[in-house]
Amino acid sequence: MAEKEASAARKEPITPVARPRVRGLDLLRDPLLNKGLAFTLEERQILGVHGLMPPAQLNQEQQVYAVMENFHRWQNDLDRYIYLMALQDRNEKLFYKVVSENVELMMPVIYTPTVGLACLKYGLIYRKPRGLYITIKDKGHVSDVLSNWVIDEVKAIVVTDGERILGLGDLGCYGMGIPVGKLSLYTGLAGIKPHQCLPIMLDVGTNNETLLKDPLYIGLRQKRESGPKYDEFIDEFMTAVVGRYGPSTLIQFEDFGNHNAFRLLEKYRRGYCTFNDDIQGTAAVAVAGILASLKITKKSLRQNVFLFQGAGEASIGIAKLLVMAMKESRMSEAEALGKIWMVDSRGLIVKNRPSGGVTGEKVMFAQDAKPIDKLGDVVKQIKPTAIIGAAAVPGAFNEQVLKDMAANHERPIIFALSNPTSKAECTAEQAYQHTEGRCVFASGSPFKEVTYGGKKYSPGQGNNAYVFPGVALAVIASDIRVITDEIFLESAKLLADMVTEENLAEGRVYPPLSNILEVSTKMAVRLLEFAYKNKDAHLHPEPADKEAYIRSLQYNTDYDSFIPPMYSWPESNM
Numbered sequence: 001m002a003e004k005e006a007s008a009a010r011k012e013p014i015t016p017v018a019r020p021r022v023r024g025l026d027l028l029r030d031p032l033l034n035k036g037l038a039f040t041l042e043e044r045q046i047l048g049v050h051g052l053m054p055p056a057q058l059n060q061e062q063q064v065y066a067v068m069e070n071f072h073r074w075q076n077d078l079d080r081y082i083y084l085m086a087l088q089d090r091n092e093k094l095f096y097k098v099v100s101e102n103v104e105l106m107m108p109v110i111y112t113p114t115v116g117l118a119c120l121k122y123g124l125i126y127r128k129p130r131g132l133y134i135t136i137k138d139k140g141h142v143s144d145v146l147s148n149w150v151i152d153e154v155k156a157i158v159v160t161d162g163e164r165i166l167g168l169g170d171l172g173c174y175g176m177g178i179p180v181g182k183l184s185l186y187t188g189l190a191g192i193k194p195h196q197c198l199p200i201m202l203d204v205g206t207n208n209e210t211l212l213k214d215p216l217y218i219g220l221r222q223k224r225e226s227g228p229k230y231d232e233f234i235d236e237f238m239t240a241v242v243g244r245y246g247p248s249t250l251i252q253f254e255d256f257g258n259h260n261a262f263r264l265l266e267k268y269r270r271g272y273c274t275f276n277d278d279i280q281g282t283a284a285v286a287v288a289g290i291l292a293s294l295k296i297t298k299k300s301l302r303q304n305v306f307l308f309q310g311a312g313e314a315s316i317g318i319a320k321l322l323v324m325a326m327k328e329s330r331m332s333e334a335e336a337l338g339k340i341w342m343v344d345s346r347g348l349i350v351k352n353r354p355s356g357g358v359t360g361e362k363v364m365f366a367q368d369a370k371p372i373d374k375l376g377d378v379v380k381q382i383k384p385t386a387i388i389g390a391a392a393v394p395g396a397f398n399e400q401v402l403k404d405m406a407a408n409h410e411r412p413i414i415f416a417l418s419n420p421t422s423k424a425e426c427t428a429e430q431a432y433q434h435t436e437g438r439c440v441f442a443s444g445s446p447f448k449e450v451t452y453g454g455k456k457y458s459p460g461q462g463n464n465a466y467v468f469p470g471v472a473l474a475v476i477a478s479d480i481r482v483i484t485d486e487i488f489l490e491s492a493k494l495l496a497d498m499v500t501e502e503n504l505a506e507g508r509v510y511p512p513l514s515n516i517l518e519v520s521t522k523m524a525v526r527l528l529e530f531a532y533k534n535k536d537a538h539l540h541p542e543p544a545d546k547e548a549y550i551r552s553l554q555y556n557t558d559y560d561s562f563i564p565p566m567y568s569w570p571e572s573n574m
């Protein structure tokens, strides 16, 4: 019996002991250390915080309960966002415990769509700085600003210049909500430790006149810098990051304008550990959704015709990754390109377009066809099996477009990927209604379950949140220094594989969000195998048990104990 008890005791996880460098009020003000009313009486005395809070002691579970009560008390999601950000600033472990235990409820608040509203009103709701603000005026001194970030162990940065925040356009410095939100998901969805993450706003001004006149605007009140000065500034930033944190630091570009996004990706992708989430992350999640859809539509990739509404970062990124996927399934590049059609603001992208030609990234997708102005007419003529919207034109998938999709195919694929919800090409309800419930639907921002014809439909959320946290975890864990497109194609395939028969039966082409920490963890484990196989990983020796290794790196939302272990010296040593 005694032995049984002893072995049970040995299996108990050992609670880590934290040794805070600060005490008293300073400790309570540090969100990485603060436990609120969860400090024990003993801890309160040791840490010098006894009496600085009410006498009751709550455990973390009770605190989660209190947070959820507060969460539901608020009448709207922007207030909930402000409340949750304050919690993050006060008690990080509690914030992430609440987020990871209630992902489906929390995601729409700390991420799209509410984060979009928060960015629009960032000056109004600004309470406490989070992350680093580096402005074009700091050019020549970027390293100095970076050195003000006192945490040395930064492994990942999400950076924006605010020029194209979701589908909302140029929000300048207000765009900081996006790097903050994305990095919350690094931790909440993949368990990357919060102190290893750094959100950065590169404020180069804004061309948004409303903001320039907004008395609450918190950014530089000047027009956007561009040209050589902008390029030198970004160069200086990249060099400064490597100087401060090393060449393995992951730099995720987020919500840059089209013209800079592609250019900067090409410029830096081979020399730095970097990716563009809007081009590559969105591509992976959309291709995953398409691959999973094929199990519902019972078509092979080559039996599809894809029509993109928009030819920006997301559409081009998805289309390029789709071409890679098609080539892997033994189609030639020409054959693959023949399956991809794009409509931009000037109509169908065709060679010799009379309305101003085709330039840049769009050139490879220009079809040898007659120009057509309207998306609806393109749908009628080319009869796509899938339409993918990513240009923030709400209502682009109108009733007629959806009805034509349903008339042409038994199971049409409709992906309304633009964010936030107000920018979606159609709602989930419209998609199911106008296709008689036959479409395979996914959207970038969440839609609630829809009942149509007495049947319940659960729309999937085709958002890069399914990809970037898992990719980032793999990159950090195995020291991948160049993030290839193959890694994104692999993550797309892994994600599609994680969709169960049960999910497919409900019309879902993504795993449920409630399970997403596990999805990201599994994705990271398998990307590690892929990276070592392809010699992309620089961490040596290669971990034998990759899953155990990945899990050992992940953040634990349980509180640490601050009670130092007590022991006595053996008699003989006295």
Ligand SMILES: O=C([O-])CC(=O)C(=O)O
Pocket: 112, 165, 166, 167, 255, 277, 278, 418, 419, 444, 463, 464
């Ligand atoms: O943030 C999101 O929800 C997805 C994304 O990257 C974008 O829309 O720019």
Ligand SMILES: [Mg+2]
Pocket: 166, 254, 255, 277, 278
């Ligand atoms: Mg984005």
